[in-house]
Amino acid sequence: MTDQLAAGRPVVLRGGTVLPMDEQRSVLPDTDVLVVGDRIAEIGPGLAAPDGALEIDATGGIVMPGMIDTHRHMWQTAMRGYGADWTLTQYFVWYYLEHGKKFRPEDIYAGNLLSAIESIDAGVTTTVDWSHGLQTAQHADAAVDALEAVPGRFVLAYGNIQAGPWEWSASPEFRDFVERRMKRTDMLGFQMAFDVTGDPEFPEKAAFEVARELDVPVTTHAGVWGATNDDGIRLMHEHGFMTPRNIYVHAATLGDDSYQRIAATGGAVSVATESEQSCGQGYPPTWALRNHDIRVSISMDTSVWMSGDLFSAMRSTLGADRSREHLEAHAIGETVTNCHLRADQVVEWATRGGADALGMGDLVGTLEHGKKADVVLIKNDRSPAMFPLINPYGHVAMQAQRSDVHTVIVDGVVVKHEHELVGIDLPAARRTVEATVEYLQRELGEEAWRQGMHPEVPETKMLDNPYQYTEFRSSDTHRSRDAAETAG
Template sequence: MTPLLIRGATVLTMDAALGDLLDADVRVERGRITAVGHGLADAGAEVLDAHGMLLLPGLIDTHTHMWQGPLKGLGAAMWGMADYHRHIFSLREAFTAEDMADATFATGVEMLDNGITTALDFCHNVMSPAHAERSIEAHARTGQRVLFAYGMLGSIDKLQAEHGWRMEQVRGLARTQPSDPAAMVRLGVALASLEYAGLPLFRQEVELARELGLPMSFHQNVAGQVHELHGAGLLGPDLLPVHCNPILDAELELVAQAGCGISFTPESEVGDGRDTAVIARAHRRGITPSLGVDVPSRVALDLFSQMKLTFWLLRQEEAAAERAAGRWPLARYPGTPRAQPRHLLEYVTVNAARAVGLGEVLGRVAPGCLADLVLLRPGAYEPSLGDPAAHVVLQAGPQDVDSVIVGGALRKRGGRLLHLDRDEARAATRRVRERLFPVSVPALEKP
């Protein structure tokens, strides 16, 4: 692979020692960043002119069900979890292994196009061994960095009966999937939901994952589960809980003590009518939050939107506390406001890298790190004044993604995908829809 020199960008390194660098260069060799600074030599390197652009670590999504990409819009009018189970989750049974391959590929291409270089694919649609195999093959085609979280939640009424073959397939995949942190596709485990599987099955899955050294994630949607897992000795830094809306403050302390992060999916949680106060409560306790899209059947594959919404949820919660204390109009004093735009960029870079088990080598623009990078044009008009991180969080969107680099390889340049085809991704989506809905696409009930 020819070395790459990115020349003249405003670099948001997200590295405490390096900070932000103006008109700076980044050199990439053999998939890693080898130098960050000014006036770097371009000997033997392909030069990418980035003057006027923002360079930042590739965005990392820590919770998306990528098989739902072709269902985009089907969940637009959903109202609560009953709608989700009826109109989206129930379609798992109709997805074939070929559908999984097409859906995973199409979703991965769109995520890369939008600057999401790494995703935790919480694949809770492994309805047969072939479903997992074809999904992994599709991930390998896109060039996106993926933690494929093998879903242990099959048909709810067959969990016990099917548990054996799922456990065995995870063992088999662990023997064949690379464990190298630089691998483009790594294996993890999406644990069966505790409320469906019960603690005995859940414990077996955690013990298997730890035996194999696989990171884990699970849906935490029911009150009291963190206390239950703590009592069972199952909490640990290799476990990523998602949502956590009903979690108590005392349970947040247990999560922090165990070294866990938390993945929030703010648009999805607002859409489901869930209490979003957990985002601010976790932020205050120094837990390392990260963000995910969750359900592309309803929510755009866009981490910029997730950052914006989360920032305003944090600010709204803090303002409500100030008003409740009689402090109105708002006034600054030490420690308030707590949430800053840069925190949200940390959520989808350094924090998210830790969440997917790559905190030492991903999520920063620093020598030795994996070269997963995004270049943003500041838009058709003038860029924001002040903190460039605030521009990324509050002003930017997928339309500003100029170039995407994963593992040192250019996947998008000058707004154009390389070695990938948007038409091919659209065709894959159409194939899934035609197989699922041969007559017409059903719609949710209108009000």
């Protein structure tokens, strides 16, 4: 198969239902997509293919742009499912306070490698590696090594939860890493990833200044209950660091004023609905983002909890938005007669919306002549859930799953075909990940490893601050503890 799918060979997907993700959210039945080199050469019915082109039968399937995940902690993927029952507090305790420090560069590599493979397998052709486990430059090198070992499109969002962003961003090691590894090609982009606690001294200002100097976008967890709030947004705005390139992750517990600031400065929000529903960052905010006309993209956060595909993310996003709409209507004795969030909108958020948020809209996110050829074919002749194909957008958002991803093309190269990854040594990746799991089990010990999956009460009881590099405490999120201590 590898010889047949050799890079550089033209590819034509024949007779599929094409969702180009244009502004009209068109549906093009019985349409071909021709890929020549790394570009989409033509879209239309009955296309003439160049000699030697690989022809893929897309009849009965859906051809769409590759999906884009704007926020994934890829380094944690070797811990897949470990924290399925965690709250956000338990996540903070395990990774930020206790055991995240134990991850070696090779463990960052293992998680990133598995996550990168998982992305392309699920039709996610561009993934942001929200890499906040980079304790040293060696950890960062390992992260990039893994991303470069997989034929997907990635963005490294550099972060370090064990040090203040004003510290690591000013270090010579960080500057050297940026110079050596971050050339910002089409296949590997770069962001800086750090959070703003709301400390009125605004120590994060120094990191924003570094980002501005390096011309690097900033991605930040904003509106996360117990960690970041409206004060952080206000400080960013007052100091002139809110720009259209910013991505605000979650944005689930912000007030109207913060949403207005994001809208006014043109920023985008990365919604990770499965995570927000399960972990406690706040109610998934798409209802508020729609009201303020804020740009939206979709992400899955981390496989330590959730699945690594965007089908489930789209489905849960629709469900959360509609659930809130119904509950608000019922509370005042009314009913919802038309859902305001529709399937075609969440498919757009998972493709075009992600490209727009990352500033890559001129390259990917839609299927059109001259764009980079990041293309996904959803087709599964063995599945009774893949027919009849009546509402293609609804089918993608509500019916399809990762096992239905038939073919994935990234930058014109077929990386998955007939449900099989191409040129990926999955057994080697398994061995790499198993070595990390075995190491962590040894480091923690059998009892701590077992208890870590279901911790009844975190050892710290209640977090004063998940960011251990600062003494700042917010009265908004710690009033209950302060009151208890005073009463005691």
